[in-house]
Amino acid sequence: xxxxxxxxxxxxxxxxxxxxxxxxxxxxxxxxxxxxxxxxxxxxxxxxxxxxxxxxxxxxxxxxxxxxxxxxxxxxxxxxxxxxxxxxxxxxxxxxxxxxxxxxxxxxxxxxxxxxxxxxxxxxxxxxxxxxxxxxxxxxxxxxxxxxxxxxxxxxxxxxxxxxxxxxxxxxxxxxxxxxxxxxxxxxxxxxxxxxxxxxxxxxxxxxxxxxxxxxxxxxxxxxxxxxxxxxxxxxxxxxxxxxxxxxxxxxxxxxxxxxxxxxxxxxxxxxxxxxxxxxxxxxxxxxxxxxxxxxxxxxxxxxxxxxxxxxxxxxxxxxxxxxxxxxxxxxx
DNA sequence: TATCCACAGGAATACGTGGGAT
DNA sequence: ATCCCACGTATTCCTGTGGATA
Numbered sequence: 001x002x003x004x005x006x007x008x009x010x011x012x013x014x015x016x017x018x019x020x021x022x023x024x025x026x027x028x029x030x031x032x033x034x035x036x037x038x039x040x041x042x043x044x045x046x047x048x049x050x051x052x053x054x055x056x057x058x059x060x061x062x063x064x065x066x067x068x069x070x071x072x073x074x075x076x077x078x079x080x081x082x083x084x085x086x087x088x089x090x091x092x093x094x095x096x097x098x099x100x101x102x103x104x105x106x107x108x109x110x111x112x113x114x115x116x117x118x119x120x121x122x123x124x125x126x127x128x129x130x131x132x133x134x135x136x137x138x139x140x141x142x143x144x145x146x147x148x149x150x151x152x153x154x155x156x157x158x159x160x161x162x163x164x165x166x167x168x169x170x171x172x173x174x175x176x177x178x179x180x181x182x183x184x185x186x187x188x189x190x191x192x193x194x195x196x197x198x199x200x201x202x203x204x205x206x207x208x209x210x211x212x213x214x215x216x217x218x219x220x221x222x223x224x225x226x227x228x229x230x231x232x233x234x235x236x237x238x239x240x241x242x243x244x245x246x247x248x249x250x251x252x253x254x255x256x257x258x259x260x261x262x263x264x265x266x267x268x269x270x271x272x273x274x275x276x277x278x279x280x281x282x283x284x285x286x287x288x289x290x291x292x293x294x295x296x297x298x299x300x301x302x303x304x305x306x307x308x309x310x311x312x313x314x315x316x317x318x319x320x321x322x323x324x325x326x327x328x329x330x331x332x333x
Numbered sequence: 334t335a336t337c338c339a340c341a342g343g344a345a346t347a348c349g350t351g352g353g354a355t
Numbered sequence: 356a357t358c359c360c361a362c363g364t365a366t367t368c369c370t371g372t373g374g375a376t377a
Contacts, residue, residue, distance in 0.1 A: 085362075284340065303365055305341065323373040324339040337376080347366070355358080 001234035001241075007197030008227040010220060017059055018192060019185040020052045023176050027060045030174035031147065034120050035068050039144070045151045047178025050218030053151045056178075057124045061149075064122070072121040078130040087136060088114075091123065117145040128152045130313075180217025187212045189219055190226055198230055203241045210243075214250045224253040261314040269307045271295050273330065276317055281329040284308070 006012055017024060023045075030041040045053040061073045074094040081087050088110040095117075114121070123140075128150040131137065140146055181189070190208045203226070211229075215222035228249035233241045262270065268291075275290045276282060282290070284305070292298040299307075308328060311317040319328045 083362080300366060301340095302342085302367080306365090309342085321374090323341085323375095325374060326340065335377090338374095339372105340374105341370100341372080343368105343370085345366105345368080348364085350362085350364105352361100353359085355356105 001199055001202060001239055002197060002230050003199055004197045007193050008223060008230065010223070013055065013058055013062070014192065017052060017055055018188050019181065020056050020178075023052070023178060024056050024060055026174065026176050027056060027149070028063070031060065031064055031122065031149075034064065034071055034122070034147070040120070040122070040147045042141075042147055042173035043149045044173055044175045045149065045178065046175070047153060048180055048217065049153050050215075050220040050222075051178040051180055052219060053153075053178050054124075054126055055219075057126075057149050057151055061122055061124065070119045072117075072119055073123070074121070075124045076126065078125055078127045082130050083132045084136050085110075087131070091121075095121075111139060111143070114140075114146065115143050117143070120145050120147065122147045122149065124149045124151060126151045181219055181222075182217070183209065183212045186215060186217070186219060186222050190222055193223060193226060199239055202230070202233070202239060207241060207243065207246055210246055211250075221253060221257075224256065225249045228253045228256070258316065261316055264314075265311075268295060268299055268303075269310065272304060272307045273311055273316055276328055276330045281327045283325075283327055287328060 002008070027043055027045070030043045032040065034040045045057060047053055058075060061075075065071060065073055072095060074091055076087055076090050078087070081090050084107060088107065092110060092113060095113075123146065125131070125137075125148060128137075129152045137148070137150075140148060187205070187208045190211060191205070194203050194208065208226075211222055211225045215225060225246070226249075229241050229245040232245045232249060233239075236245075262273070265273065271294050272287065272291050275287055275294065279286075279290065287308070288298075288301055288304050291304060308317065308319070312319060315331055317328050318331045319326055321327055
């Protein structure tokens with residue numbers, strides 16, 4: 001069934017990104033000056049998740065690096081590295097100059113090293129809205145050799161805390177908007193993956209359409225569903241994916257995503273989530289009391305609020321209403 | 334319409350931790 | 356071994372908000 005599992009992984013980067021030609025060209029044009037040793041434009045990639053932003057960014061940098069030898073590139077996932085030190089460390093790690101860096105190294109020293117760069121440094125900040133302190137962006141912006149490619153699905157969250165000048169400068173940088181994939185586009189993506197990753201005729205076009213439908217414009221979800229269905233078929237020793245495989249893969253792929261988020265939570269955060277999961281819709285006060293009953297040594301109200309905010313960011317819970325009438329519930333899809 | 338209450342989230346502060354330096 | 360520093364996390368304090376109530 002599965003011929004090349006890599007093709008079905010999230011990180012897999014196809015040689016050609018289907019239906020993102022325009023966006024790719026636009027980003028490439030913004031970065032192009034680096035080929036002639038000039039300073040490229042910063043870029044801002046916005047759009048819903050699974051719309052191909054990260055893919056386009058990575059592919060463009062890869063291609064650029066093939067053309068120009070004298071350039072550094074880096075990809076920072078701000079979910080994993082939300083604070084200043086981790087980001088700076090990651091950036092220097094890429095340059096191979098972290099041998100003498102430790103936690104007590106002052107940040108100015110780290111920034112100083114970046115300032116001394118001789119070659120251009122192109123950096124993709126994935127999920128840039130997750131950065132704790134947006135001031136870091138301002139400081140990085142001031143470094144001559146660095147070019148930032150900011151990838152985010154919530155432009156507003158990213159810009160709110162930034163000061164005016166940086167806002168306008170970033171806005172005037174190349175801004176590329178991504179839309180959700182249409183159903184047909186998703187089918188095209190899926191059929192490529194199926195062709196490279198699976199045995200011949202493992203899946204029908206109608207089945208791919210069903211997957212595309214369920215994924216609602218999100219390519220990552222779509223590929224996840226296909227992967228899950230293929231695994232099931234392989235487990236059954238079948239060389240064809242059945243409709244049942246697909247129907248069960250749809251919730252399975254979502255559960256898999258949710259589990260990934262849950263794995264990152266602390267015990268207390270998980271307890272808050274479970275309270276909501278068991279009781280459906282709750283007001284903040286009820287959440288807190290039920291949570292307090294559940295754990296040995298409950299955190300304060302303020303901390304629980306922070307947890308709820310975090311759970312919302314992970315798309316595990318959602319909230320409705322303002323002020324005193326606010327309610328929270330778990331998100332089921 | 335004025336008052337009240339619960340909530341949200343910013344800022345300052347406290348605490349525990351782990352690694353470097355002495 | 357001890358001190359120190361920066362970091363992550365939690366707590367305390369506080370202000371601004373909006374819906375509910377009189």
